[in-house]
Amino acid sequence: MMAEESRKSRPRFKKRSLLYSDSRFGRFRRWREKLIELLLFLSAFASVAITFMIGFILIVESIEFFKVVSIWEFLTDTEWTPLFAEPRYGILVLLSGTVVTSFVALAVAIPIGSIVAIYLSEYASSRVREAVKPVLELLSAVPTVVYGYFALLFITPLLQRLNDEIPGFNMLSAGLAMGIMIIPYVSSLSEDAMRAVPMYLREGSYAMGATRLQTALKVVFPAAFSGITAAYILAISRAVGETMIVAIAAGLQPNLTFNPLDSASTITSYIVQVTLGDLPHGSIGYQTIFAAGLTLMCVTLFFNVLGHYLRRRFREIY
């Protein structure tokens, strides 16, 4: 109360020193600032710490695994049969499934997503854009288990009608469903990046006599490239980490193949398959989960670092 009154009676320029120095009010203020800073720091720290903890656990459990199986064997063996009487541990088998399904998904999502982004950002009127964008984003709101059955019960029969030798479980249909799911990730982020390109750059292009398409492809797209790269990298990470669709529609046979028409198991679908069983804690079969998980994390880490590098390399200067 005292502080309050003296504050009023003093001239204005004194206020600041009073607030931040000796009054009780000032001390409370400073203390509160410190507290807020601490809370903000802790929440930032928590996400970093959790990431490191996950990495730590993956590495610790994998070390136990690699005491039994050499890294060389893990990386070069062409069979993945950890639960058989004569176990083999070739991660390439699962990696091939991940690579093929992701490749199919990206072959769908990146071209379509980019085209949608160019349309929404450069061609569509604001009315159309406002209407289309939320609907498109609904695609990624559909639960992945629904996509899984969509692939298995709709896309696969469709493919089989074209070629009746395609097995009921195959990586192509899982990859296609995954691609559809990922389209909005690509289109939405790419569109944001393209719309952030300042209008004066577009005007420069139009003033040179360029058409809309030339402006979009030759000026806006390259100018937004770093943001578009971020969208692509996110799409890759999403595809590599996708679990449910491949577990349902791609089959769960570990199979070293690069033919999308085969059925195969991916790293993620292997993990989900094994966790559903009743493996004893601490057994070598149990530890394969962590070795596979570590591999997956290395792959996504690689893409994130690549994305970071590309973003810096092609950072736009407006």
Add this chain to the structure above:
Amino acid sequence: MVNSSIYPVKAEVKSLNFYYGQVHALKNINLQIPEKKVVALIGPSGCGKTTLLRCFNRMHDLYPGHTYSGEIVLHPDEVNVLSKDVDPIEVRMRISMVFQKPNPFPKSIYENVAYGLRVRGIRRRSILDEHVERALRSAALWDEVKDRLHSMAFNLSGGQQQRLCIARALAIDPELILFDEPTSALDPIATAKIEELTNELKKEVSIIIVTHNMQQAARISDYTAFMYMGELIEYDETGKIFTKPSKKLTEEYITGHFG
């Protein structure tokens, strides 16, 4: 008005009216642009000078709600560039523009200058090389960049970037160049270079320049148009406008009473 004495005429603005939605931004503008001269458009902010400039290459077509009526006739073939039957891209192939802020594309110096040619479908390396060199020379930039034509345009200084944009505008051999306050983002030395450049360029091409800076208009232009609240108040030889303007409003503006 000086209109009768302007000869030869490059472009003729006839009863041009312009609206931003409901706002009547240009009111019945009539103006003749002489060939191979510099015309300055001056006036206080919001008077419509940039709006008028952007009518020449139909930049307003990019924005819904920008509507206009009237004619801008380009000589010698007397084509009305504002006509609905005329493709704005055709217009922009003949009339190029330099913007207020240097806006090089995210490409190399060479590709920036070659952009207008590539857009026209020219692929022959020899033709591109020749045009790029000539344009960079005309923009007084060649000596500074000839050893790094393939480095990114963003690495240039602001003044160099603006001269690059001028080179880009020149590379397509335009008949008329529109300058929209080209020096407002530049320091005095870079500004002086660009002013010098306009003097050289007018030997080859007609120029319209919008400027906030009255000294600049006095220094570089042959004719000056003073605009106020969407109307063309006075248009005459630059010397006359700045020494003995015939309208009271013009005199008040150039002597600094408002604006």
